[in-house]
Amino acid sequence: MEVDPSSVKILQTLTLSNSDVNGVALGKNFVLATGSSDKRIEVCRWESGNGFAPTEYSPLRDHKYTVSCVDFSPYGTILASASVDGNTILWDTTTGEKFTSFVQPGNSSVRVCQFSCRSTLLLTAGDCGGVHLWDVTTRTLIRTFSGHEEAVYAASFAPDESYLVSGCSAGLLYLWDGSEKGVNKPIASFENAHDLGITCLNFAPSLVTSDGGMGKLCLMVTGGHDHFVKLWNVTLGLQPSIQLLRVLQGHSESVMCVRISGIGGLIASTSGDKTVRLWDLNGQCLKVLEGHDRFVTSCGFSPDGKLLASGSNDKKVIIWDLTGSIELSDDLVAPTNEFSLSAGDVWPQYEKLCRSRMLQEENGVALKTTFQVPKVDFNSCTLIGTSYVVAAASSKCVYAWNLDTEEEVDITSICSHKYAVNSVAYCPNRNIIASASTDGTINLFNLQEKVGGIYHPSGGALRVCKFSVDGTYMIAAGDDEKASLWNMDTRALIKQFDEHESAIYAAAFSPDGQYCVTGCVNGHIKLWDCIDSSTVASLTTHEAHELGVACCDFSPKGLGGAHGQHRFLLATGGNDSLVKLWHVIVGPETGAQFILIQAFTDHGTANVMCVTFAPSGKLLASAAGDKTIRLWDISLGTCVQVVEEHDRYVTGVAFAVGGAFLASCSSDHTVKIWQLQGSLAHDTAAVETIAVEHMLSKWTIEDVVNWLAEIGFGDLGHVFESKEVSGEKFANLSETVLSDELGIDDEGVRKQLLTEFQWMKSLGMNSGRPRTGNVVTITAPVEFFCPITHDIMVEPVTTCDGHTYERAAITEWFLTGKTTSPLTNIELESMTLTPNFELQNRISEFLAQRLSS
Secondary structure (H helix, E strand, O other): OOOOHHHOEEEEEEOOOOOOEEEEEEEOOOEEEEEEOOOEEEEEEEEOOOEEEEOOOOOEEOOOOOEEEEEEOOOOOEEEEEEOOOEEEEEEOOOOOEEEEEEOHHHOOEEEEEEOOOOOEEEEEEOOOOEEEEEOOOOEEEEEEOOOOOOEEEEEEOOOOOEEEEEEOOOOEEEEEOOOOOOOOOOEEEOOOOOOOEEEEEEEEEEEEOHHHOOEEEEEEEEEOOOOEEEEEEEEOOOOEEEEEEEEOOOOOOEEEEEEOOOOOOEEEEEOOOEEEEEOOOOOEEEEEEOOOOOEEEEEEOOOOOEEEEEEOOOOEEEEEOOOOOOOOOOOOOOOOOOEEEHHHHHHHHHHHHHHHHHOOOOEEEEEEEEEOOOOOEEEEEEEOOOEEEEEEOOOEEEEEEOOOOOEEOOOOOOEOOOOEEEEEEEOOOOEEEEEEOOOEEEEEOOOOEEEEEEOOOOOOEEEEEEOOOOOEEEEEEOOOOEEEEEOOOOEEEEEEOOOOOOEEEEEEOOOOOEEEEEEOOOEEEEEEOOOOOOOOOOEEEEOOOOOEEEEEEOOOOOOOOOOOEEEEEEEEEOOOOEEEEEEEEEOOOEEEEEEEEEEOOOOOOOEEEEEEOOOOOEEEEEEOOOOEEEEEOOOOEEEEEEOOOOOOEEEEEEOOOOOEEEEEEOOOEEEEEEEEOHHHHHHHOHHHHHHHHHHOOOOHHHHHHHHHHOOOHHHHHHHHHOOOOHHHHHOOOHHHHHHHOOOOOHHHHHHHHHHHHHHHHHOOOOOOOOOOOOOEEEOOHHHEOOOOOOEOOOEEEOOOOOEEEHHHHHHHHHOOOOEOOOOOOEOOOOOOEEOHHHHHHHHHHHHHHHHO
């Protein structure tokens, strides 16, 4: 939703309290709640002709002292109120009944409360300096984070609700890991975030993947007694951090509340200077709203971003119309029989769905099919799109199966070896499969015919073969301690790397094809230049695994670089049972180096036999002698799934390009195909990136120049214009493009531009471009809509009676004490919720297609 500053107007002024208004919140379906110093909570609903009017049960009275904060659950059925009496109370917004209350340890004053995005968690914080995490389902305190020595006036869940941030009156910001594995100490901090103390903070709902996929980046806004509003980048994952992005100046007194709209990235701040200010993400003040007579203590956006409520010490609540087109006579609550959405709502809903899939806990790996060949051990496998799987066997053969018909494709006459086949690789660009064998030969073939063969110079046993991403090169290595590099256009041997002192079992190309890494039995990994014909010496060597390197793979997503520097992410697996992640850096100033980022120990004492990245670079799969496949979230550095269906060593694993499939092979005589579900499917396909880049590819040079001006880099407009940066080139903006092609030498400027670019892709798709088509209505299938909310579902789940709902909505239904079906009103046998991944995939594809068109 785009805001026209000149159109913002006061829609309604309410006097609901006899005392200061300390907290306001706008919930789903236009419900308003306020908390005041007179101990009361007022709840109002929108009525056509009257605007917001008190409900029949308002006000709610049970607090003994001042109410300091109010917050609605995501779907508005539960209201939380916090008070300086040390209690946080949960209320049923339908009936006004009290569910339960949480008593702050030590009965200390509560200054802030907030629901998680799934409704099941609630955080509270206040004068004791602790941040408390409550399970709404069991109504128990589950975690306490202690570290602040002063009162905590600001706290919020990150978009990934397993993380939260708190800020205290001493000016300290702390980032906490709220997951079960998290420790009760900050994982990142920032001192003196605001000189005179932090009063408020809030997160934008979006997540973007940070540098090279090694973390998730989210945007946070804070306010303080120093009169400033500040924007921050908060990185979650392996290298958590809090970094200042920009300072927004304009208020002349303490900033008392900040909020970021879930639609369009609009920021609102309130202050002791009696004003509300609206800002865009670039730090520009769009509008100063004046209407209160005293301190403006609080504010809140409506979920659709059309309204803003502000509360003040003048005892008034003002409802601001941010569109300039709403009247009190309007019926703002959508009819319950409407199953459509406006064109302007497609992107926000799609962004929510993508974020949900990133965070979905119910990851699924379902066995699709099993292919078995008695008495045959399999050593390696690869997928040809989503149509075929090919596996190397100890029986001198290569096997292939059609995934649609589940029938074997007989290729024995096309590809056979004299001894065991140890490795297979597929090159999509050439539609060629390579198989490497103990007999020292490599067969080149497709599923119809043999297209050639390559003989290893020494004739020694080959353990691994790999193609470069573009198919220009192939590398093969084995027992003779040499790695051979072939040009696939001429089939000529162009280099031999011979510095290893033991058999080579691992090899991989960097995503740009310029470099390759090899790993050997004595534990060393070496980096080689494939293109520079003047040298065959290794660029660098590192001892990676004590008992030998068994496998390695580069992430398909480079980490960027500047002025000739190349940065990549490498995974290795070894006989020491470890999976390791490395930064591989090559540059004229830094030279070549391996930097260890993290080691994963979850495979216990079993040899790690294969590692491979998903096409998105967000997931890593590892296979080991413990009979398991493990899937790792690279951004968070955690194991997100363990697959335990094989009976013996799992020797190979491969992702499908273009589909959410995984193949595995084992010495148990089987090859298995797995269907990835939930966030795992999302991370392999990365559909939201495709949709965003498709939209950006349509930008003109004028659009790009306007965007640069908006973010404060208007002086670079002529550079982008002279190099004709628009469309696809802009959609793939990188540090290399900025430094080498555009000649932007200042590293700080490049970094800030890329950060702005990331946030623009996630939050500001309307930045610098006129929004059109918002009045167009798009009809979607009825089954895409939740029967409770009548919104397109983000995380659909199915109850035991077969009906599907939005997870947070049905969760809140149960949290309010109901045990019946919302559709039939019949008692449910259980309250088990099963993720409906198939429907979620269909919704995602539908929204992505609408965005692309």
